[in-house]
Amino acid sequence: MDTNGRRRYCHVRQEALMNPADDLARKIEAIRRMLADDEPAALRSSYLADPSQGRTVLQGSTAPALVPAWNQHPSGLWVPGSAAQAPAPIDLMAVYLTAEEIYGVTPPADYTTRQLQRIPLENVLRFCALVLTALAMPGTSARDVDERFANDLLQGRVRDRVLNLLRDNTRRFLVPQAFMLLARAAVQMSPDTVPQGTQPGDLVGALLCISQTMGHHPDSGPTVIADRPGPLGREIIANQHFNHTWSVSGVLARYARRWLELPAEHRAETGVVDLSQTYEDCTGVRLEELAAVAGYLWMRTVQGTFLLEHAELAALNIPPERIEGVLALISNDLTGMREAVQREQPQQLTEWSFDPFERWPVIRLTEERLLILDPRHLVNRAFGWLPIWDIRFPPPGHTKPSGHKKLAARAEQTLRHFSEVYVSEVLHHITQDASTARRVYDDAQLKAAYSAEGQRIADAAIDYPGTWIVIEVTTTQLRREAATAVPDESQTEDIDKLIEEIDQIDATINALRQDEAALTKAPATHPRRFQPLLVLPEGFPVNPVTLTVIRERARSRGLLQQPDINPLEIADIEELEMIEGIQETSGPSLLEILRSKNAGTLRNAGLREHILHGMGLTPPKPARHAALFETAMKPLFEALPPPTEHAPAT
Structure with a gap:
């Protein structure tokens, strides 16, 4: 044994022979140093410490830690734990598995075609329906469905590899778009029947080969988003439009x-x-x-x-x-x-x-x-x-x-009109608490107050203390070309239609700023801020691309640029109904939700994402939905046969 080794041995022997009382005193002193030795002497008698479970204190002190935990970003920057946990828009995205990841090789480009030519069309459609139905079941977990079908469809090392990859919550095995593409390809390529004795095609491999190739485009366009979506932006918009669920x-x-x-x-x-x-x-x-x-x-x-x-x-x-x-x-x-x-x-x-x-x-x-x-x-x-x-x-x-x-034109206009009426009803439900000083002013009241020739008026304004929420409702929807990422100017043109609606919000804000009393019949007692809100009842893909493009195009027109105007927000009718359900359970108000979104990490995402992931809320359905559901399903209830009566057991 070398000299250092002998020294360690002697030290251990000496500790073993130490008096037990001295040993206990030494341990107590070590604990004292660990808990309180770094605390300034002047503080030891100047406050009372409240030790409690789960409350972090600074080492060597009884002082509570203001930041109980720190996390390190991939960049190496240390940030408070709470900041690291706040979701960003990219955190809400899932990435699908490809054939190369699963099999370890890239399948040939024609693999899907060759497999589908040996599978009857009906078999392919039934396979797609099986999975799409499982994914659409109320309350289902995409992760659970992924694991279930990975176990059912795969074997051996391939199955193990997929299950391991799925331990990352941002990965997906079953992608609705891939199944729709598989169904479309099968309609084009699969026969009604195959000759007897034909080697069956690899249906799962055909699906994964589609996942391998979809989304690959030779030119993704500019990576900096300004006032135009570009090829990459088109794909993001189409992706969100397709995957949006009501x-x-x-x-x-x-x-x-x-x-x-x-x-x-x-x-x-x-x-x-x-x-x-x-x-x-x-x-x-x-x-x-x-x-x-x-x-x-x-x-x-x-x-x-x-x-x-x-x-x-x-x-x-x-x-x-x-x-x-x-x-x-x-x-x-x-x-x-x-x-x-x-x-x-x-x-x-x-x-x-x-x-x-x-x-x-x-x-x-x-x-x-x-x-x-x-x-x-x-x-x-x-x-x-x-x-x-x-x-x-x-x-x-x-x-x-x-x-x-x-x-037909009158019918469509009627439906558009009633979509706007429905939004107004939801807004009134959201703000129906009479104990607070707020009120919804509808289109007719705004037009009566601001009747100057050429005055453009929004559809509604909500009076909150210190802030006006000015709302324009439009039933404009993405055209088919814009919703499906056809490489043309359709998405930009559809966004420009929204800019015309934003112009009405801007004009109404100017009218309120100049003469609020014309609407409220009471003098303004303090400066106001303005929150513009564009409501699209039929939905619109709101993400960092579309919000940036819309805001930039509005800025170029000089709209909503005054310092007392908050950034424009966009909502669909389901998001407003989520807020309606939140209000019924005494949750944060519409204004509080919009303010927290603007201050949060999901400020450039959709309102739904902020409510669910940024605020961590689980909005209940509005109470009035129950009666409306009954009305919608009344024809089915009346058409169903009466339940079969079974004879009592003897």
Whole structure:
């Protein structure tokens, strides 16, 4: 043993022979130094320490740590733990696994085509429907679905590799876009049947090969976003538009109010048409029948059944010919789907184009079976905006009513008007607490107050202490080319339409700044700030790209640039309803939520992302949704057969 070793041995022997009392005193002194030796003597008698579980103190002191934890960023910068945990927009994005990551090799470019040519089309569609239905189930976890199908579809080391990769919460195995692309490719390439003895194609490999290649573009354009989205921005906008999901209860509540109740309440209003009657006149199908049949199919998918016998529908209390009328609108057979996909113009076809599947969410298979490829498309088709499409383009063979084009235009304008009315109703629900000094001023009140010739007026203004929220509602939607990332100027042109709406907000802010009393009938007692809010009831992909482009294009027009104006925010109707639910549980106000978003790390993301991830809130559904859901589903409830009565057991 060397000299240093002998010294350590002797030291240990000496400690072992130490008096136990001295040893205890030494340990107590060590603990004292660790807990309090770094504390200045002047402090030891000047305050009382409150030691409690979970409360971090500075080492060598009883002083509580103001910052209990520090985290190191990948850059090496140390920041307070709370700051490191705040999400950024990129933290909300998931990255899908590719074939190269899973298999360790890059598959040949034609691998998907060669596999699909050896798989019957129906098999591919059933596979896609199985997964898309699982992902669309209410309350489902994408991570749980990923793990379930990784275990079901993969084996051995490949399965282990995928499960290990999925331990990263930002990775995804099953991507809805890839399944829609697989279904579209199968409609083009897969045969109805394959010769007996044919080696089956690799369906999972065909899917993963699509994941490997989708999203690859030779020119991603500029990486600095200014006043134009560019190729990369187009893809981000289309991605968010495709993956945006609505709560089914919200869709049905809005359907009941806009399509059924408001037309009846406003039937005497100039320009308003009865949407239910107009739908029947233009299609030969009653809205109640569409709701009952589509509602039944959706109910079955929620139960996990995406493939059902046509004969099931015969149990509904609806004449068979009326059921067929509904199916003629929302379903197509395999031959019809092939023809529809082949008719799509190549220059309009992108990795986000699935028009035939959205128009006909129900696919008729052989032997009188019905397949719902994606229940999201079914709900949107029957209860969203798309029934207007049926009014504008009646089914072949149905006689159009007299003056059809004008009637269809009035129907669409009626739906747009009632979308704005619905937003106003939600705003009134949000601000209905009479104990606070705030009030919603609607379009009519604003026009009465500011009636100068040429004065542009927003749709609403909410009076909060110290701040006006000025709101413009527009039913403008992304055109198909903009929503599917067609490489043209459609996205920029659609954004420019929004700039015209922002101009109305800016003009209303100027009017309020100059003469607030004209609206409130009371003198302004303190300076005001202004919060511009653009509401798009049908949704708009809000992200750092679109917000930057919109704000830059508004700045170039000199809009919303005064120092008393907060940054423009954009919301859809579901986000407003989330705030309505938050208000019903005494949560933060609309203004408080907008202020916290502007001060948070998700200031350039959507309002929904800030509420859920930035504020960590779980908004309940508004209380009024329950009655509206009942109204929307009443045709289904009335059409369902009575429950079978079983004889009592003996």
